[in-house]
Amino acid sequence: MDKTADNNLSRPTIRCGDLTKPPAALRPLLVRPQWAIWRLTWSGKRWTKPPFQARDPQSHASSADSATWTDYATAVAAAVKHGDGVSYILTPEDDLAAADIDHVRDSATGAIAEWAQRLLDQADRTYTEISPSGTGLRIWGTAAGAPLQRKFNLEHGTALELFRRTRKPLTVTGLQLGRYQQLGNIDRLIDRAVAWVNSIRPQRRRAQEPAPRSAPECNSASRRSSTSCGRVPLR
Numbered sequence: 001m002d003k004t005a006d007n008n009l010s011r012p013t014i015r016c017g018d019l020t021k022p023p024a025a026l027r028p029l030l031v032r033p034q035w036a037i038w039r040l041t042w043s044g045k046r047w048t049k050p051p052f053q054a055r056d057p058q059s060h061a062s063s064a065d066s067a068t069w070t071d072y073a074t075a076v077a078a079a080v081k082h083g084d085g086v087s088y089i090l091t092p093e094d095d096l097a098a099a100d101i102d103h104v105r106d107s108a109t110g111a112i113a114e115w116a117q118r119l120l121d122q123a124d125r126t127y128t129e130i131s132p133s134g135t136g137l138r139i140w141g142t143a144a145g146a147p148l149q150r151k152f153n154l155e156h157g158t159a160l161e162l163f164r165r166t167r168k169p170l171t172v173t174g175l176q177l178g179r180y181q182q183l184g185n186i187d188r189l190i191d192r193a194v195a196w197v198n199s200i201r202p203q204r205r206r207a208q209e210p211a212p213r214s215a216p217e218c219n220s221a222s223r224r225s226s227t228s229c230g231r232v233p234l235r
Helices: 024-030 072-082 114-121 187-208
Strands: 035-038 085-090 096-102 127-130 137-142 148-153 159-164 168-172
Touching: 024 137, 035 072, 035 168, 072 085, 096 114, 096 187, 114 137, 148 187, 159 187
Parallel strands: none
Antiparallel strands: 035 085, 085 168, 096 137, 096 159, 127 137, 148 159
């Protein structure tokens, strides 16, 4: 379903699946009472998706306070009346990880950026879904590696965010890509993604550096001056 605000054309369109019938692969999340709702909120500069309490929809939920979370069914019911969707509160105690791939999908055609597709190809045995904007993707999986929370800004406004056994509210749409019915381990995927970004950063920095200025040519007249050929005179 798509939700748009009445008389507010600047508000983004939200995409969400049928949350009352979530994909089977999400079951490890559904059985945990770590849910909140979210709704688009204008920060003054951009639209954000902060978490709110399902039982008190006007109050923010805290990723550090379990008293502000609820079970999945309660969150879904509250989202229908008071929000735009539901969020799972990831914690360091969870054996879970997620990868956000932002601004890599054409919401009209479904085409995905090449580098993002390569990452998805490594996630063919776990759950992947389309983000609320329709232009991003999220990979969910199990994890046993060290806690990690990092964001990498990449080319053309795209970004990659990695979360593993950390504290973070993450939206869930249920708009599954593929049909895999359980969460697979994505430790290797995450570690490879970090190594890949670190490997391309030096190349990007070199590409962005201005070309070095050439030293002036030395002609017969300039040879009389040690500074005219880009040399520092000896003192």
